[in-house]
Amino acid sequence: MIVAQVSDTHVMTGGRLAYKVVDTASHLQRCIAHILALKQRPDAVVMTGDLTDGGKPEEYALLRELIAPLTMPVYLMPGNHDDRDALRAAFPGHAYLGQFPPFIQYAIEEHALRIVAIDTVIPRAAGGELCEQRLAWLASALAAQPQRPTLLLMHHPPFVTWIGHMDDIGLADAQPLARIVAQHPQVERVLCGHLHRSIQVRFAGTIACTAPSTAHQVSLDLARDAAPTFAMEPPGYLLHAWSATTGVVTHTAVVGEFAGPYSFGPH
Ligand SMILES: [Fe+2]
Ligand SMILES: [Fe+2]
Secondary structure, three states: OEEEEEOOOOEOOOOOOEOOOEOHHHHHHHHHHHHHOOOOOOOEEEEEOOOEOOOOHHHHHHHHHHHOOOOOOEEEEOOOOOOHHHHHHHOOOOHHHHOOOOOOOEEEOOOOOEEEEOOOEOOOOOOEOOOHHHHHHHHHHHHHOOOOOEEEEEOOOOOOOOOHHHHOOOEOOOHHHHHHHHOOOOEEEEEEOOOOOOEEEEEOOEEEEEOOOOOOEEOOOOOOOOOOOEEOOOOEEEEEEEEOOOEEEEEEEEOOOOOOOOOOOOO
16 A cells, blocks of 8 residues: 655645745646656545645635546645635545544544544644644544554644754644554554655654655754745655555655656666
8 A cells, every 4th residue: 555645735826826936736736747647656645734825715626626636535634724614615525524523633444554634733823732632532543443554644743853943833742642652553654744844753652754845845954043944945745655564664755857767777
Protein backbone atom coordinates (compact mmCIF):
# COMPACT_ATOMS: atom_id res chain seq x y z
CA MET A 1 0.00 0.00 0.00
CA ILE A 2 1.22 3.49 -0.86
CA VAL A 3 -0.18 6.64 0.74
CA ALA A 4 0.64 10.09 -0.64
CA GLN A 5 0.67 12.84 1.96
CA VAL A 6 -0.10 16.24 0.47
CA SER A 7 0.08 19.18 2.84
CA ASP A 8 -0.43 22.90 3.21
CA THR A 9 -1.95 23.51 -0.19
CA HIS A 10 -3.33 26.93 0.95
CA VAL A 11 -5.70 27.17 -2.04
CA MET A 12 -6.84 30.67 -3.03
CA THR A 13 -9.31 31.60 -5.77
CA GLY A 14 -9.32 33.98 -8.69
CA GLY A 15 -5.59 33.72 -9.31
CA ARG A 16 -4.92 35.48 -6.01
CA LEU A 17 -1.44 34.96 -4.60
CA ALA A 18 -0.74 33.90 -1.01
CA TYR A 19 1.33 36.60 0.68
CA LYS A 20 1.17 38.39 -2.71
CA VAL A 21 3.74 35.86 -4.03
CA VAL A 22 2.50 32.26 -4.23
CA ASP A 23 0.10 30.91 -6.85
CA THR A 24 -1.01 28.08 -4.59
CA ALA A 25 -3.77 26.75 -6.85
CA SER A 26 -1.35 26.21 -9.76
CA HIS A 27 1.10 24.52 -7.41
CA LEU A 28 -1.57 22.07 -6.30
CA GLN A 29 -2.52 21.40 -9.90
CA ARG A 30 1.10 20.44 -10.69
CA CYS A 31 1.28 18.27 -7.56
CA ILE A 32 -1.86 16.36 -8.55
CA ALA A 33 -0.45 15.81 -12.05
CA HIS A 34 2.80 14.55 -10.49
CA ILE A 35 0.95 12.06 -8.28
CA LEU A 36 -1.05 10.76 -11.25
CA ALA A 37 2.17 10.32 -13.25
CA LEU A 38 3.94 8.24 -10.55
CA LYS A 39 5.11 4.82 -11.69
CA GLN A 40 3.26 3.32 -8.72
CA ARG A 41 -0.06 5.05 -8.22
CA PRO A 42 -0.84 5.63 -4.52
CA ASP A 43 -3.79 3.75 -3.02
CA ALA A 44 -4.88 6.78 -1.02
CA VAL A 45 -4.06 10.47 -0.62
CA VAL A 46 -4.16 12.21 2.76
CA MET A 47 -4.13 16.00 2.98
CA THR A 48 -2.77 17.19 6.33
CA GLY A 49 -4.35 20.61 6.67
CA ASP A 50 -4.18 24.22 5.58
CA LEU A 51 -6.17 22.99 2.61
CA THR A 52 -7.22 26.56 1.86
CA ASP A 53 -5.62 29.85 2.77
CA GLY A 54 -8.73 31.59 4.06
CA GLY A 55 -11.23 28.84 4.93
CA LYS A 56 -13.74 30.30 2.43
CA PRO A 57 -16.47 28.26 0.70
CA GLU A 58 -15.21 29.28 -2.75
CA GLU A 59 -11.71 28.10 -1.84
CA TYR A 60 -13.04 24.67 -0.88
CA ALA A 61 -15.00 24.59 -4.14
CA LEU A 62 -11.77 25.23 -6.05
CA LEU A 63 -9.96 22.61 -3.96
CA ARG A 64 -12.66 20.12 -4.91
CA GLU A 65 -12.09 20.90 -8.58
CA LEU A 66 -8.32 20.67 -8.27
CA ILE A 67 -8.32 17.26 -6.60
CA ALA A 68 -11.12 15.84 -8.78
CA PRO A 69 -8.65 14.13 -11.17
CA LEU A 70 -7.40 11.89 -8.33
CA THR A 71 -8.63 8.37 -8.92
CA MET A 72 -7.99 7.06 -5.40
CA PRO A 73 -9.71 7.89 -2.08
CA VAL A 74 -8.70 11.28 -0.63
CA TYR A 75 -8.89 12.04 3.08
CA LEU A 76 -9.03 15.69 4.14
CA MET A 77 -8.31 17.34 7.45
CA PRO A 78 -8.24 20.96 8.63
CA GLY A 79 -5.30 23.14 9.60
CA ASN A 80 -5.23 26.53 11.26
CA HIS A 81 -6.10 28.27 7.95
CA ASP A 82 -9.23 26.13 7.49
CA ASP A 83 -12.84 26.33 8.60
CA ARG A 84 -14.37 23.05 9.69
CA ASP A 85 -17.94 23.90 8.67
CA ALA A 86 -16.96 25.24 5.26
CA LEU A 87 -14.80 22.16 4.68
CA ARG A 88 -17.61 19.76 5.57
CA ALA A 89 -20.13 21.70 3.50
CA ALA A 90 -17.93 21.55 0.40
CA PHE A 91 -17.35 17.78 0.62
CA PRO A 92 -20.73 16.22 1.48
CA GLY A 93 -19.58 12.91 -0.02
CA HIS A 94 -16.74 12.64 2.51
CA ALA A 95 -18.83 11.10 5.29
CA TYR A 96 -15.80 10.49 7.55
CA LEU A 97 -15.59 14.29 8.13
CA GLY A 98 -18.63 13.89 10.38
CA GLN A 99 -17.38 11.07 12.62
CA PHE A 100 -16.79 13.25 15.70
CA PRO A 101 -18.42 16.70 15.45
CA PRO A 102 -17.68 19.51 15.98
CA PHE A 103 -14.12 18.26 15.42
CA ILE A 104 -12.81 16.62 12.27
CA GLN A 105 -11.34 13.44 13.67
CA TYR A 106 -11.81 10.06 12.07
CA ALA A 107 -10.62 6.52 11.62
CA ILE A 108 -10.54 4.95 8.15
CA GLU A 109 -10.72 1.17 8.24
CA GLU A 110 -10.85 0.10 4.61
CA HIS A 111 -7.13 -0.01 3.80
CA ALA A 112 -4.27 -2.28 4.83
CA LEU A 113 -2.87 0.64 6.79
CA ARG A 114 -5.32 2.13 9.24
CA ILE A 115 -5.64 5.92 8.99
CA VAL A 116 -6.51 7.85 12.15
CA ALA A 117 -6.74 11.66 11.98
CA ILE A 118 -7.01 14.03 14.93
CA ASP A 119 -8.00 17.69 14.93
CA THR A 120 -5.51 20.18 16.44
CA VAL A 121 -7.37 23.30 15.31
CA ILE A 122 -8.31 26.19 17.59
CA PRO A 123 -10.73 28.28 15.49
CA ARG A 124 -9.22 31.63 14.44
CA ALA A 125 -5.86 30.87 16.12
CA ALA A 126 -2.56 29.96 14.47
CA GLY A 127 -1.41 27.53 17.15
CA GLY A 128 -2.98 24.16 17.90
CA GLU A 129 -4.21 22.10 20.82
CA LEU A 130 -5.68 18.74 21.73
CA CYS A 131 -8.35 19.04 24.43
CA GLU A 132 -9.38 16.16 26.72
CA GLN A 133 -12.31 15.32 24.48
CA ARG A 134 -10.12 14.87 21.41
CA LEU A 135 -7.47 12.93 23.34
CA ALA A 136 -10.07 10.60 24.85
CA TRP A 137 -11.44 9.88 21.37
CA LEU A 138 -7.93 9.10 20.14
CA ALA A 139 -7.16 6.80 23.06
CA SER A 140 -10.29 4.76 22.42
CA ALA A 141 -9.80 4.77 18.62
CA LEU A 142 -6.27 3.37 19.01
CA ALA A 143 -7.33 0.89 21.68
CA ALA A 144 -10.03 -0.45 19.33
CA GLN A 145 -7.51 -1.82 16.77
CA PRO A 146 -4.19 -2.49 18.52
CA GLN A 147 -3.02 -5.01 15.91
CA ARG A 148 -3.46 -2.87 12.80
CA PRO A 149 -0.52 -0.77 11.58
CA THR A 150 -1.69 2.81 11.81
CA LEU A 151 -0.84 6.21 10.39
CA LEU A 152 -1.77 8.97 12.83
CA LEU A 153 -2.43 12.31 11.11
CA MET A 154 -2.49 15.76 12.69
CA HIS A 155 -1.84 19.26 11.36
CA HIS A 156 0.31 20.82 14.13
CA PRO A 157 3.37 18.66 14.87
CA PRO A 158 3.75 17.50 18.48
CA PHE A 159 7.43 18.39 18.68
CA VAL A 160 9.82 21.33 18.75
CA THR A 161 11.20 22.05 15.27
CA TRP A 162 13.87 24.62 16.26
CA ILE A 163 12.33 27.11 13.83
CA GLY A 164 11.36 29.60 16.54
CA HIS A 165 8.48 31.45 14.87
CA MET A 166 6.83 28.15 13.94
CA ASP A 167 7.32 26.67 17.41
CA ASP A 168 5.53 29.78 18.72
CA ILE A 169 2.43 28.64 16.81
CA GLY A 170 2.90 24.92 17.46
CA LEU A 171 0.89 22.41 19.50
CA ALA A 172 0.22 23.72 23.01
CA ASP A 173 1.08 20.59 25.01
CA ALA A 174 2.32 17.41 23.35
CA GLN A 175 2.77 15.39 26.56
CA PRO A 176 -0.75 13.93 26.89
CA LEU A 177 -0.59 12.86 23.24
CA ALA A 178 2.86 11.32 23.77
CA ARG A 179 1.52 9.26 26.67
CA ILE A 180 -1.28 7.84 24.49
CA VAL A 181 0.94 7.13 21.47
CA ALA A 182 3.56 5.44 23.66
CA GLN A 183 0.92 2.88 24.67
CA HIS A 184 0.17 2.01 21.04
CA PRO A 185 3.14 0.57 19.17
CA GLN A 186 0.90 0.00 16.13
CA VAL A 187 1.32 3.73 15.37
CA GLU A 188 3.88 3.51 12.56
CA ARG A 189 4.08 7.26 11.98
CA VAL A 190 2.69 10.53 13.25
CA LEU A 191 2.22 12.52 10.03
CA CYS A 192 1.93 16.29 10.31
CA GLY A 193 1.79 19.43 8.21
CA HIS A 194 2.01 23.10 9.24
CA LEU A 195 5.80 23.38 8.94
CA HIS A 196 6.07 23.55 5.15
CA ARG A 197 9.29 21.52 5.41
CA SER A 198 10.27 17.87 5.73
CA ILE A 199 11.32 17.19 9.36
CA GLN A 200 11.63 13.88 11.26
CA VAL A 201 11.96 13.18 14.97
CA ARG A 202 11.66 10.24 17.37
CA PHE A 203 8.37 10.68 19.23
CA ALA A 204 6.82 8.48 21.90
CA GLY A 205 8.35 5.28 20.50
CA THR A 206 7.47 6.03 16.88
CA ILE A 207 8.54 8.49 14.16
CA ALA A 208 6.87 11.85 13.80
CA CYS A 209 7.40 13.91 10.68
CA THR A 210 6.15 16.95 8.84
CA ALA A 211 5.57 17.20 5.09
CA PRO A 212 6.76 19.85 2.67
CA SER A 213 4.12 22.18 1.28
CA THR A 214 2.90 21.79 -2.28
CA ALA A 215 3.57 25.53 -2.61
CA HIS A 216 5.90 27.65 -0.43
CA GLN A 217 8.44 26.34 2.11
CA VAL A 218 9.26 27.87 5.50
CA SER A 219 12.83 29.22 5.44
CA LEU A 220 15.46 26.89 6.90
CA ASP A 221 16.65 28.87 9.94
CA LEU A 222 17.00 26.93 13.19
CA ALA A 223 17.09 30.01 15.40
CA ARG A 224 14.83 30.88 18.29
CA ASP A 225 14.49 34.35 16.75
CA ALA A 226 14.34 33.18 13.11
CA ALA A 227 12.64 35.73 10.87
CA PRO A 228 9.19 34.50 9.82
CA THR A 229 9.88 34.11 6.11
CA PHE A 230 9.27 31.57 3.38
CA ALA A 231 11.08 30.67 0.16
CA MET A 232 10.13 29.11 -3.15
CA GLU A 233 12.26 26.01 -2.66
CA PRO A 234 11.12 23.02 -4.71
CA PRO A 235 7.69 21.98 -3.45
CA GLY A 236 6.80 18.39 -2.73
CA TYR A 237 4.89 15.76 -0.83
CA LEU A 238 5.57 12.51 1.01
CA LEU A 239 5.01 8.96 -0.15
CA HIS A 240 4.55 6.38 2.59
CA ALA A 241 4.97 2.84 1.25
CA TRP A 242 3.95 -0.02 3.50
CA SER A 243 4.05 -3.80 3.47
CA ALA A 244 3.90 -6.21 6.40
CA THR A 245 7.55 -7.10 5.87
CA THR A 246 9.04 -3.62 5.33
CA GLY A 247 6.90 -1.52 7.64
CA VAL A 248 6.35 2.08 6.56
CA VAL A 249 9.08 3.49 4.29
CA THR A 250 8.78 7.22 3.67
CA HIS A 251 10.04 8.98 0.54
CA THR A 252 9.99 12.67 -0.34
CA ALA A 253 8.70 13.50 -3.82
CA VAL A 254 9.78 16.80 -5.35
CA VAL A 255 7.52 18.53 -7.87
CA GLY A 256 9.26 20.45 -10.64
CA GLU A 257 11.11 20.23 -13.93
CA PHE A 258 14.44 18.45 -13.53
CA ALA A 259 16.91 16.99 -16.02
CA GLY A 260 16.94 13.20 -16.43
CA PRO A 261 16.34 10.38 -15.92
CA TYR A 262 19.77 9.23 -17.14
CA SER A 263 20.84 5.59 -17.30
CA PHE A 264 23.30 4.14 -14.78
CA GLY A 265 24.18 1.57 -17.48
CA PRO A 266 27.62 1.21 -19.15
CA HIS A 267 28.91 4.40 -20.78
FE1 LIG B 1 0.43 25.94 6.19
FE1 LIG C 1 -0.68 25.49 9.55
